Amino acid sequence: MKASEATEHYFSIAADHLELPSWLRKLLSTPKREVTVQVPCEMDDGRIETFLGYRVQHDNARGPMKGGLRYHPDVDLDEVRSLASLMTWKTAVVNLPYGGAKGGVCVDPRTLSRKELERLTRAFVDGIHDIIGPDTDIPAPDMGTTHEVMSWIRNQWEKYHGFNPAVITGKPVEEYGAKGREEATGRGVGILAVKLIRRLGRKPDTCRTAVQGFGNVGSHAVKFLHESAFPIVAVSDVSGCYYNAKGIDVPDLLRHTLRNNGSLKDYPNADRLESDELLTLDIDMLIPAALGGVIHDGNVDKIKAKIILEGANGPTLPSADERLLQNGVCVLPDILANAGGVTVSYFEWVQNRQHYSWSLDRVRQELDRTLSEAFENVWQTSVQTKVSLRTAAFMLAIKRVQRATELAGFRS
Numbered sequence: 001m002k003a004s005e006a007t008e009h010y011f012s013i014a015a016d017h018l019e020l021p022s023w024l025r026k027l028l029s030t031p032k033r034e035v036t037v038q039v040p041c042e043m044d045d046g047r048i049e050t051f052l053g054y055r056v057q058h059d060n061a062r063g064p065m066k067g068g069l070r071y072h073p074d075v076d077l078d079e080v081r082s083l084a085s086l087m088t089w090k091t092a093v094v095n096l097p098y099g100g101a102k103g104g105v106c107v108d109p110r111t112l113s114r115k116e117l118e119r120l121t122r123a124f125v126d127g128i129h130d131i132i133g134p135d136t137d138i139p140a141p142d143m144g145t146t147h148e149v150m151s152w153i154r155n156q157w158e159k160y161h162g163f164n165p166a167v168i169t170g171k172p173v174e175e176y177g178a179k180g181r182e183e184a185t186g187r188g189v190g191i192l193a194v195k196l197i198r199r200l201g202r203k204p205d206t207c208r209t210a211v212q213g214f215g216n217v218g219s220h221a222v223k224f225l226h227e228s229a230f231p232i233v234a235v236s237d238v239s240g241c242y243y244n245a246k247g248i249d250v251p252d253l254l255r256h257t258l259r260n261n262g263s264l265k266d267y268p269n270a271d272r273l274e275s276d277e278l279l280t281l282d283i284d285m286l287i288p289a290a291l292g293g294v295i296h297d298g299n300v301d302k303i304k305a306k307i308i309l310e311g312a313n314g315p316t317l318p319s320a321d322e323r324l325l326q327n328g329v330c331v332l333p334d335i336l337a338n339a340g341g342v343t344v345s346y347f348e349w350v351q352n353r354q355h356y357s358w359s360l361d362r363v364r365q366e367l368d369r370t371l372s373e374a375f376e377n378v379w380q381t382s383v384q385t386k387v388s389l390r391t392a393a394f395m396l397a398i399k400r401v402q403r404a405t406e407l408a409g410f411r412s
């Protein structure tokens with residue numbers, strides 16, 4: 001199944017529950033604009049390599065469009081289209097005044113030197129600078145792009161349009177970035193885990209948890225969950241899975257990754273398992289925070305965790321999602337579970353526009369408030385309409401986008 005079909009599937013279930021009129025269904029299933037650009041880049045040895053870059057703008061009924069830029073060899077128009085639409089629902093579910101977009105370049109950034117990466121980024125901005133801007137479409141980091149890449153984007157865009165750091169979020173803190181942006185997605189996953197298990201009548205210290213992926217999202221989620229008394233029994237990254245049935249010593253693990261360039265490789269104080277074994281361990285809560293499509297027909301019935309929080313975008317394929325529901329697993333969907341990042345990106349944009357910088361405490365408080373409100377809205381929708389949390393989140397988001405579309409004059 002293509003990535004965009006999976007998103008469309010979840011959208012359709014919620015649209016059916018809402019009895020969404022067919023004209024609106026079609027409008028909201030069609031991206032506003034899809035742009036493919038040539039990204040020529042001079043390599044360090046003098047060769048010219050040409051890459052493909054994309055920006056898909058899905059919907060702007062609720063405000064300027066917002067969404068990350070991904071540098072990865074699997075980036076294609078279909079993946080970007082799916083992620084752009086997810087951003088429309090994500091910003092709506094947490095009630096940010098934004099629409100949704102996404103972009104990327106089909107490239108493996110690990111094969112480029114820093115100078116090549118900078119030249120590629122500037123060439124990409126040359127291709128899309130006219131369609132992004134603080135009031136139209138505001139990019140941010142995603143897989144393979146860093147705060148340094150965001151700085152180059154801002155600098156290149158400003159050469160055309162003049163000073164305006166609000167054109168992009170996820171910038172370095174000393175260059176108009178927001179304090180707390182880097183930790184925001186993982187912290188948000190943690191905040192929502194606490195809310196969810198409370199609603200399910202569980203206590204943190206009885207929720208043995210495994211986290212797949214130990215990058216930006218996974219590592220900050222583990223840190224927050226550990227501080228909130230969840231036993232972390234397994235973590236994984238590309239180097240493999242590390243398991244300790246009695247609970248991993250998280251401060252010790254973090255010290256190891258600090259010495260090891262962020263990698264879990266060779267962590268000595270846990271058993272080594274194959275990467276995928278993490279998903280089917282005998283645990284209470286599972287947090288996929290790495291790749292899309294990792295929960296599928298082949299492993300869904302082996303999953304023992306009764307609670308799943310989708311830190312990654314699109315980790316569950318639709319057929320597996322149905323099985324999880326039948327198996328009594330409670331899934332907090334990606335459009336809510338990993339919305340902490342875009343929420344603090346919004347705070348960064350607000351600060352840039354105010355020419356004022358918030359304290360880390362204020363950022364954390366506002367993040368907690370925004371996510372708590374969104375969680376309660378989704379939970380109540382789910383209880384009242386007797387649908388899964390995923391369908392409830394989509395319903396809430398679609399209703400908000402529908403209202404904005406109608407207020408803008410589109411009615412039938």
Ligand code: NAD
Pocket residue numbers: 141142143144185212213214215216217218236237238239275289290291292311312313338339341342
């Ligand atoms: P990242 O590149 O910082 O980290 C990815 C992690 O996944 C790394 O630790 C990597 O080793 C690990 N990984 C890769 N393949 C793996 C495998 N087969 N098994 C186990 N681990 C594996 O990326 P990130 O920013 O943490 O993003 C992770 C996911 O969260 C993506 O789906 C991304 O779209 C989503 N997301 C990120 C943000 C954000 O603010 N960073 C916001 C919303 C959603």
